[in-house]
Amino acid sequence: MPYTLYIFPFIPKKCLSHSQYNMHSSDQLLKIIKSALSKVKLDGKPVELYLPISYTLDLGGKRIRPVMVLMACEMFGGNIEKAVNPAIAIEIFHNFTLLHDDIMDNAPIRRGKESVFKKWNANVAILSGDTMFALAYKHLAKSDINVLHNVLEIFTKAAIEVCEGQQYDMNYETIENITISEYIEMIRLKTSVLIAASLKTGAVIAGAEEKDVNNIYNFGEYVGLAFQLQDDMLDVYGNQDVFGKKVGGDILTNKKTYLYIKALKDAKGKDLDELKQYFSSTDFDPEEKIRVVTEIYNRLGVMDSTISLINEYYKKALTYLDAITVCEDRKIILKKYSDQLTNRNF
Amino acid sequence: MPYTLYIFPFIPKKCLSHSQYNMHSSDQLLKIIKSALSKVKLDGKPVELYLPISYTLDLGGKRIRPVMVLMACEMFGGNIEKAVNPAIAIEIFHNFTLLHDDIMDNAPIRRGKESVFKKWNANVAILSGDTMFALAYKHLAKSDINVLHNVLEIFTKAAIEVCEGQQYDMNYETIENITISEYIEMIRLKTSVLIAASLKTGAVIAGAEEKDVNNIYNFGEYVGLAFQLQDDMLDVYGNQDVFGKKVGGDILTNKKTYLYIKALKDAKGKDLDELKQYFSSTDFDPEEKIRVVTEIYNRLGVMDSTISLINEYYKKALTYLDAITVCEDRKIILKKYSDQLTNRNF
Numbered sequence: 001m002p003y004t005l006y007i008f009p010f011i012p013k014k015c016l017s018h019s020q021y022n023m024h025s026s027d028q029l030l031k032i033i034k035s036a037l038s039k040v041k042l043d044g045k046p047v048e049l050y051l052p053i054s055y056t057l058d059l060g061g062k063r064i065r066p067v068m069v070l071m072a073c074e075m076f077g078g079n080i081e082k083a084v085n086p087a088i089a090i091e092i093f094h095n096f097t098l099l100h101d102d103i104m105d106n107a108p109i110r111r112g113k114e115s116v117f118k119k120w121n122a123n124v125a126i127l128s129g130d131t132m133f134a135l136a137y138k139h140l141a142k143s144d145i146n147v148l149h150n151v152l153e154i155f156t157k158a159a160i161e162v163c164e165g166q167q168y169d170m171n172y173e174t175i176e177n178i179t180i181s182e183y184i185e186m187i188r189l190k191t192s193v194l195i196a197a198s199l200k201t202g203a204v205i206a207g208a209e210e211k212d213v214n215n216i217y218n219f220g221e222y223v224g225l226a227f228q229l230q231d232d233m234l235d236v237y238g239n240q241d242v243f244g245k246k247v248g249g250d251i252l253t254n255k256k257t258y259l260y261i262k263a264l265k266d267a268k269g270k271d272l273d274e275l276k277q278y279f280s281s282t283d284f285d286p287e288e289k290i291r292v293v294t295e296i297y298n299r300l301g302v303m304d305s306t307i308s309l310i311n312e313y314y315k316k317a318l319t320y321l322d323a324i325t326v327c328e329d330r331k332i333i334l335k336k337y338s339d340q341l342t343n344r345n346f
Numbered sequence: 347m348p349y350t351l352y353i354f355p356f357i358p359k360k361c362l363s364h365s366q367y368n369m370h371s372s373d374q375l376l377k378i379i380k381s382a383l384s385k386v387k388l389d390g391k392p393v394e395l396y397l398p399i400s401y402t403l404d405l406g407g408k409r410i411r412p413v414m415v416l417m418a419c420e421m422f423g424g425n426i427e428k429a430v431n432p433a434i435a436i437e438i439f440h441n442f443t444l445l446h447d448d449i450m451d452n453a454p455i456r457r458g459k460e461s462v463f464k465k466w467n468a469n470v471a472i473l474s475g476d477t478m479f480a481l482a483y484k485h486l487a488k489s490d491i492n493v494l495h496n497v498l499e500i501f502t503k504a505a506i507e508v509c510e511g512q513q514y515d516m517n518y519e520t521i522e523n524i525t526i527s528e529y530i531e532m533i534r535l536k537t538s539v540l541i542a543a544s545l546k547t548g549a550v551i552a553g554a555e556e557k558d559v560n561n562i563y564n565f566g567e568y569v570g571l572a573f574q575l576q577d578d579m580l581d582v583y584g585n586q587d588v589f590g591k592k593v594g595g596d597i598l599t600n601k602k603t604y605l606y607i608k609a610l611k612d613a614k615g616k617d618l619d620e621l622k623q624y625f626s627s628t629d630f631d632p633e634e635k636i637r638v639v640t641e642i643y644n645r646l647g648v649m650d651s652t653i654s655l656i657n658e659y660y661k662k663a664l665t666y667l668d669a670i671t672v673c674e675d676r677k678i679i680l681k682k683y684s685d686q687l688t689n690r691n692f
Contacts, residue, residue, distance in 0.1 A: 044506075044510065045510065046510060046513045046514055046517060048513055048516075048517055049509060049510055049513040097476075100472055100473070100476060103468075103469075103472060104469040104472060104473065122449075122468070123449075123450040123516060126446055126449060126450060126472060127446070127450065127509055127512055127513055127516070129476075130443075130446060130475075130476075130479065130509050131506060131509040131510075133476065133479055133480075134479075134502050134505040134506045134509065135506070137483060137498070137502050137505075138502045138506070141495065141498040141499060141502060145491065145494075145495060148491075148494055148495065149487065149491060149494065152483070152487040152498075153487060156480050156483050156484045156487060159480040159483075160390075160477060160480045160481065160484070163395060163473055163476050163477040163480065164390065164391065164392060164395055164477075166473055167392045167394055167395040167473055168392055170394075170469060170473070171392060171394055
């Protein structure tokens with residue numbers, strides 16, 4: 001749109017050479033990711049090792065992280081073809097963490113189907129997971145040599161932090177009083193850093209400037225926090241058909257989400273006693289437990305508190321997106337995608 | 347030794363510039379590795395994640411693989427300082443596989459101490475292991491940019507093959523008749539490829555020619571086979587004080603080693619029946635089981651067969667070492683080290 005140049009003569013220089021019209025939509029990027037994932041070679045032997053990997057990668061999911069790698073790459077004017085392998089690496093890594101998390105959480109269901117741990121056994125899940133971690137690096141190593149050191153560093157740092165987050169999550173199972181800031185730090189490590197690393201990887205591949213690379217990372221971190229809090233909320237207040245998971249699952253398994261920690265902090269008297277009692281065991285009638293705990297949450301206005309915190313983090317995220325020095329037009333696709341992620345129907 | 351040049355004027359040119367006198371002994375290389383390992387940063391948080399990693403790396407071991415990385419690097423005239431980080435990466439990876447193997451094998455003891463899985467629990471062992479895998483790549487990524495792609499490829503290929511080997515090993519637990527060649531392929535993947543990859547990594551860092559790189563890899567593969575068969579044999583015929591493990595452990599746990607597979611192939615009549623019966627359960631008197639099975643092995647000459655196969659593989663290994671186009675003097679340290687590995691006291 002050269003026309004806009006005459007109206008806004010101080011628009012950043014980068015707008016001159018770019019236009020959003022040659023950018024891919026999120027649906028188009030998802031299609032590219034799905035196609036690349038379907039081409040990942042998983043016909044190796046022994047089949048007992050590779051079958052659970054195919055099964056895991058075929059379970060689907062929104063492919064948020066690899067889409068974000070491509071989206072960030074294109075936002076900075078990069079060639080997304082160069083970002084596909086690192087994007088696939090991050091998706092394989094993410095699925096590997098889910099596979100091992102399911103063993104640790106003793107979770108029988110993943111994306112509506114049996115988890116690998118349940119369908120096969122813990123040993124199969126451990127070893128297939130380990131192989132997926134190596135496969136992730138195999139794809140990452142296909143990055144261009146000029147960004148390889150950088151991309152490896154971003155990925156490995158995130159991988160270690162995701163493990164740290166999972167360890168905090170396990171620690172918190174047996175700690176009664178977790179502060180909100182401890183919880184936020186846990187979800188930052190477990191969820192946000194990989195989203196942030198995905199965006200950063202795309203930016204680095206596109207050759208973005210260091211300041212912009214840091215800004216998109218910070219944007220991703222805050223989007224990740226908003227996204228996880230939204231997920232916590234949907235587990236209680238979601239529409240099961242839209243959310244895709246059984247509502248109340250976190251309550252039934254005594255998961256200390258933001259909603260529980262906030263409620264425990266604000267509750268008094270009978271509400272506090274009941275909340276503690278219900279979260280001390282899994283031997284309650286499921287329907288009744290969900291109903292009573294949700295009623296306590298309602299009395300304490302936990303939903304509003306959560307929405308308010310989601311909005312706070314998302315607003316913070318947007319300040320980092322604003323600071324990025326590419327033409328505003330080029331940010332629209334990522335902005336819209338992030339809006340959807342942090343404000344899903346419920 | 348310029349003096350030898352006059353006696354053997356057709357000695358390879360590479361001898362001219364090199365001498366074994368400025369090379370490190372295996373003990374010196376081990377010291378370098380131990381020092382580098384002690385500097386690996388493991389003071390991160392949460393401590394619940396990093397403590398089992400320190401514990402694992404402090405358990406000791408012969409550090410064969412990292413020593414071999416340095417040894418191969420120096421054999422080809424490389425600077426071992428450039429090989430230390432990749433060497434540490436391979437040692438961390440190796441220890442990670444042991445940590446996860448111990449969960450899968452339900453093994454309470456590792457290097458004479460409680461395994462992580464036993465000392466803490468399976469979840470801690472899974473997650474600490476995953477973190478070690480990432481830490482391995484963190485060190486690998488410190489390789490020089492000109493060899494990074496190559497080193498990553500060697501490492502990731504070996505990592506995937508080690509997982510494949512472990513899966514075959516698990517598969518074989520429930521398969522009655524494993525052929526010798528199936529067993530050899532399993533130990534090639536589970537043990538040999540990482541030794542081969544260690545040597546190859548050192549060679550690549552030193553800038554060795556492709557033909558030499560392939561030859562040292564093949565040398566490592568056959569040394570690895572001889573090494574594992576030696577380990578199988580020591581489990582039955584070893585001197586416990588020297589071997590460091592309880593003799594007869596493989597027999598007690600019905601592990602299908604080369605000795606068992608060979609015995610099962612050769613045994614007839616009562617020996618065959620007894621062997622099958624003893625390997626069908628772990629409910630026998632331990633001392634009696636070890637005694638009777640060892641007597642069957644003795645009658646069938648299984649020890650001699652194993653020694654003969656070890657020698658065959660080691661001889662094959664040496665043909666690859668011979669073919670390497672560096673001065674013979676420079677091969678002495680690796681040759682001596684490999685001799686010791688495949689012919690330990692028993």
